[in-house]
Amino acid sequence: MKRADVSGKAMVVAVLTFALVSVVYNPVVLAQEAAATGGAPASVVHLLGVALGLGMIVIGAGLGIGKLAAAAAEGIARQPAAADRITGAVNLPLFLLEGVAILAVVFALLVLLLANPFA
16 A cells, blocks of 8 residues: 555545534534533533544544554565665655644544533
């Protein structure tokens, strides 16, 4: 599997996770449920959505980083002389993937903190 495929799939997972968190916690959708039931089910869905989204972000980033590191280790094992070039070529996608995961976690936590029904 190519490095671009792995980082592209991890980015898709991160974007879909953020979209899932946005859909699960949509204030317009949850406003009717909160008004009808006093707010308790909406807050549970809110926390469940953020927890599910954060878990998916961590899993997606872990899988992407693991596949990149495994491919780099295999490449270095096959051609030890090219270890510097392989390491250099793998570092940028690793940093980008980690950055996307960190941003997704920050956005999920912002959704949790800025729209917290308990505050």
